[in-house]
Amino acid sequence: MKDLKKILPGRVSTEAEELFCYGFDASSHAGLPCAVVRPVNTGEVSKVIDFAYMHDTSVVPRGAGTGMTSGAVPLEGSIVLSLEGMNNILEIDEKNLVVVVEPGVINSRLQEALEQKGLFYPPDPTSMDFCTLGGNVAENAGGPRALKYGVTRDYVLGLEVVLPNGKVLTTGVKTHKGVVGYDLTRLIVGSEGTLAVVTKIFLKVLPLPEETVTLLCTFPQLNDAAEAVSKITYARIIPRTLEFMDRETIQAVEEYKSTGLPKDAEALLLIEEDGPACSVSENAEKIASICASLGAKVSIADDIFAKRRLWEARRAVSPALYRISPSKINEDIVVPRSKIPEMLRQLKDISKKYNVKIVNFGHAGDGNIHVNIMTDRNKEDEYRRAEDAVKDVFEATLKLGGTISGEHGIGLAKARYVGMELSPENIELMKGIKKVFDPKGIMNPGKMFPID
Numbered sequence: 001m002k003d004l005k006k007i008l009p010g011r012v013s014t015e016a017e018e019l020f021c022y023g024f025d026a027s028s029h030a031g032l033p034c035a036v037v038r039p040v041n042t043g044e045v046s047k048v049i050d051f052a053y054m055h056d057t058s059v060v061p062r063g064a065g066t067g068m069t070s071g072a073v074p075l076e077g078s079i080v081l082s083l084e085g086m087n088n089i090l091e092i093d094e095k096n097l098v099v100v101v102e103p104g105v106i107n108s109r110l111q112e113a114l115e116q117k118g119l120f121y122p123p124d125p126t127s128m129d130f131c132t133l134g135g136n137v138a139e140n141a142g143g144p145r146a147l148k149y150g151v152t153r154d155y156v157l158g159l160e161v162v163l164p165n166g167k168v169l170t171t172g173v174k175t176h177k178g179v180v181g182y183d184l185t186r187l188i189v190g191s192e193g194t195l196a197v198v199t200k201i202f203l204k205v206l207p208l209p210e211e212t213v214t215l216l217c218t219f220p221q222l223n224d225a226a227e228a229v230s231k232i233t234y235a236r237i238i239p240r241t242l243e244f245m246d247r248e249t250i251q252a253v254e255e256y257k258s259t260g261l262p263k264d265a266e267a268l269l270l271i272e273e274d275g276p277a278c279s280v281s282e283n284a285e286k287i288a289s290i291c292a293s294l295g296a297k298v299s300i301a302d303d304i305f306a307k308r309r310l311w312e313a314r315r316a317v318s319p320a321l322y323r324i325s326p327s328k329i330n331e332d333i334v335v336p337r338s339k340i341p342e343m344l345r346q347l348k349d350i351s352k353k354y355n356v357k358i359v360n361f362g363h364a365g366d367g368n369i370h371v372n373i374m375t376d377r378n379k380e381d382e383y384r385r386a387e388d389a390v391k392d393v394f395e396a397t398l399k400l401g402g403t404i405s406g407e408h409g410i411g412l413a414k415a416r417y418v419g420m421e422l423s424p425e426n427i428e429l430m431k432g433i434k435k436v437f438d439p440k441g442i443m444n445p446g447k448m449f450p451i452d
C-alpha cells in the first residue's frame with residue numbers, strides 16, 4: 001500500500017481503527033480491508049482502480065455503508081474505495097429538469113436543494129438522511145414513493161463511471177430520451193459495484209407536487225389492512241405512499257420513540273396522496289372511506305408537524321426492532337400486491353413451524369414486505385432455525401409470483417439464494433457480462449453471485 005500512498009498522498013489510510021470502521025455496513029457481515037481510500041475526483045478514482053488492476057487487488061466501492069445486504073463489506077485484503085468525499089451537486093438545470101451530482105451526495109441533501117426551487121426527486125429510501133446517491137444507483141434503491149413514482153433507475157439518464165481497468169466512460173444521455181445502442185446505464189444501475197465505480201450521475205427531476213395529504217389508518221385486523229392495499233389500487237388510485245406496519249412493529253416503534261401510534265392496533269397503513277389540490281382531497285376521501293369500510297380508524301395529519309411525526313415513526317422502524325431481539329435477518333421480498341394477505345398468512349405459518357418471531361412492515365403498495373426474522377446470533381440453535389425459515393420465506397414468495405429482493409439487493413447476504421429465482425442460463429449470461437466489464441474479477445468480488 002506504500003505505492004498507493006505515493007500515488008494519492010493524504011487519501012489512503014491503513015490505520016487499524018479506520019480499517020475496522022469501513023469493514024461493515026447495516027447487514028450483519030463484516031470483513032477487514034487492507035486500505036481505505038477517499039478520492040475527491042474522478043481522476044483519483046481512476047488512479048486507484050488502475051493501481052488495483054495492475055496489482056490484482058480487489059476494490060469495494062462504498063457510499064455511506066447503509067446497505068442491508070453487505071454490498072459494501074470487503075472480502076479480506078480488498079481496498080475500500082469510499083466515495084463520501086465526492087459530494088457536490090454539480091448542476092441543477094431548471095430549464096431541462098436535469099441535475100448532475102457526484103456519487104457521495106446524501107439523498108436528502110439533493111431533495112432539500114431541489115425543493116427550494118420547486119423541484120422534486122422522488123426516490124426516497126427510508127435511509128435518505130444518511131445514504132448516498134451513488135449507493136442508491138448501485139442498489140437501484142426504492143422507497144415509500146416508489147409506488148407512484150418508480151425507483152432510482154427510472155430517474156437515471158446517464159452516468160460517468162470508472163471501469164475496472166481504470167478508464168473513464170460516460171453512458172446514456174443528458175436528455176429525457178435516448179435509445180442509441182445497448183442501455184449500459186440501466187445495466188450499471190443496480191449492479192452493486194460489481195461492474196464499475198459510479199463517479200457522476202445525471203438525473204431527471206420533476207416539478208414539486210402542489211399538495212400532499214397524509215393519512216394514518218389503523219386496523220383491528222391484520223388481514224383487513226392487507227385487503228385495503230389492493231382495494232385502493234383496484235379503485236384506480238395510486239397514492240404516493242402506502243406503507244404498512246404490523247402490531248409488533250408498531251409496539252417496537254412506540255417503545256423506542258413515543259410518536260403517538262396506537263399500540264393496540266393490529267396493523268396500520270401510512271398513506272400519502274399528492275398532486276393538484278383538487279384531486280388530492282377527492283382521492284384522500286376515497287381512500288379514507290375504503291379503509292373505514294374495512295374497520296379502520298382514519299386520521300389525517302393536519303399540519304407539517306403531524307406529518308413529520310408520522311414519518312419519524314416510520315423511519316424509526318429499523319432501529320426500533322432491535323428492542324425485540326439483539327439481531328435480525330432482514331429480507332425484502334415482493335409479491336403481487338393482491339397476494340399480500342396470502343403471503344402474510346404463510347409468514348405466520350413459517351413463524352410457527354420454526355418457532356421464530358417474524359415481524360413485518362414495508363412498502364405494501366408495491367407488494368414489498370420487509371420480513372424480519374428476529375433472532376439472537378449468539379444462540380446457535382435459534383439462529384439456525386431463523387436461517388432455515390428464510391428459505392421457506394423465499395420459496396413461498398416465488399410460488400406466489402414474487403421476487404426475493406425488491407430494493408436491498410443481493411450482496412454477500414443473499415448470494416447463495418440467487419439460484420432459487422434465476423435460471424442457470426440467466427446466471428451464466430450475467431457472469432459473462434461481468435467478465436466483459438471486469439476480466440480480472442477485481443470489482444467487488446463475492447457479491448451478487450457466490451464465488452465459484
Ligand SMILES: Cc1cc2nc3c(=O)[nH]c(=O)nc-3n(C[C@H](O)[C@H](O)[C@H](O)COP(=O)(O)OP(=O)(O)OC[C@H]3O[C@@H](n4cnc5c(N)ncnc54)[C@H](O)[C@@H]3O)c2cc1C
Pocket residue numbers: 025026060061062063064065066067068070071072083103124125126127130131132133134135136137138139140141142143144192193194196197198199318319407408444447
Ligand atoms: C434504516 C435503513 C432504512 C433503509 N431503507 C431503505 C429503503 O427504503 N429503500 C431502499 O432501497 N434501501 C433502503 N435501505 C438500504 C440502503 O440505505 C440503500 O441500499 C442505499 O442505497 C445504500 O446507500 P449507501 O450510500 O449506504 O451505499 P453502501 O451501503 O455504501 O453501498 C451499497 C452498494 O453500492 C455500492 N456502491 C456504493 N457507492 C458506489 C459507487 N459510487 N459506485 C459503484 N458502486 C457503489 C457498494 O459497493 C455496495 O455494493 C435502508 C437502510 C437502512 C439502514
